Amino acid sequence: MIIDAHTHLFPEEVRKNRSFFCRRDEGFRVIYENERARLASLEDLLRTMDRDGVEQSVICGFPWKDPVLCREGNDFLLRCWRQYPGRLIPFAGLPLRPSRIAERELERCLSLGMGGVGELAFYQQEISHRDIRRLSAILRPLSGPGIPLLLHANEPVGHDYPGKSLKDLRPIYQLLLALPEMNIILAHWGGGFFFYELMPEVARAAQRVYYDTAASPFLYRPLIYRIALKIVGPGRILFGSDYPLLPPARYFDELKGIRLSGRDQTLIKGRNAQRLLLGKTNFALGHGDHV
Numbered sequence: 433m434i435i436d437a438h439t440h441l442f443p444e445e446v447r448k449n450r451s452f453f454c455r456r457d458e459g460f461r462v463i464y465e466n467e468r469a470r471l472a473s474l475e476d477l478l479r480t481m482d483r484d485g486v487e488q489s490v491i492c493g494f495p496w497k498d499p500v501l502c503r504e505g506n507d508f509l510l511r512c513w514r515q516y517p518g519r520l521i522p523f524a525g526l527p528l529r530p531s532r533i534a535e536r537e538l539e540r541c542l543s544l545g546m547g548g549v550g551e552l553a554f555y556q557q558e559i560s561h562r563d564i565r566r567l568s569a570i571l572r573p574l575s576g577p578g579i580p581l582l583l584h585a586n587e588p589v590g591h592d593y594p595g596k597s598l599k600d601l602r603p604i605y606q607l608l609l610a611l612p613e614m615n616i617i618l619a620h621w622g623g624g625f626f627f628y629e630l631m632p633e634v635a636r637a638a639q640r641v642y643y644d645t646a647a648s649p650f651l652y653r654p655l656i657y658r659i660a661l662k663i664v665g666p667g668r669i670l671f672g673s674d675y676p677l678l679p680p681a682r683y684f685d686e687l688k689g690i691r692l693s694g695r696d697q698t699l700i701k702g703r704n705a706q707r708l709l710l711g712k713t714n715f716a717l718g719h720g721d722h723v
Contacts, residue, residue: 436672436673439675439676442473442505450465450467459595460494474512474515477491477675484679484684488520490582491522492551493509493525495525495552502525502526509523509524510522513545522545523550523551525550526538528570534570538570548617549582550617550619551584578614580642581614585620585623586598608641609637615708617672620674622643626643642669643670645670645683646673646677650678666695666704667699667704
């Protein structure tokens, strides 16, 4: 089974009125103001999945700051999932402020069957200590059932691009320390965070961390697969395309080119995601302190 652990979908209203939503959310404007940045529909994704042999996809929306937009985006993903429950795994977008609204929306989404949270992102700024406290308070109840968080990360060096904001990876490490029992997927190879798992204390903090391959052909040479396998092993790497940024076939061509073993390819392309995501729905939670 091939599972794409990182895709994005938008309802027709957003796709047809891009400029309006760019005005409503600065983060959305940063990523999607350029008309060449594609906004995919459910039909677009299903056609690509069929063409490239992907059986299931995690579907995400956008981390809107406006709670109303977040709720509408989550409702759209839930409708998509109900149409194709065997092919899609919806993740919930959350407004991080105010915390009480975020907690209520998280509980609502998980009670309706969503399989994870994300992709959460801080596109315009660094992740602050206050953000870490707030996020850990909202998400700490998920540690028990293992609902995963998909978190945007970017490499702190190299070329700039829309949405690249993290100047260092210390906030990622601090968040892992704050949520030691939570399954966390760091998007885009974690911005290279996995390199630091060569440090024993970082490896201990990252035991429940998975790394997805989203945007890898734009960021790294294919050799990164072999290096990551040596550092974290084959069990914590997830194929993610960041569709519609890139189609799955682009990643599969790279995997063939570097001649990974059949076992490693099977794990990366779906077995790891199947193990992580299976049976993680229909969960209601309570919340603790507010930040």
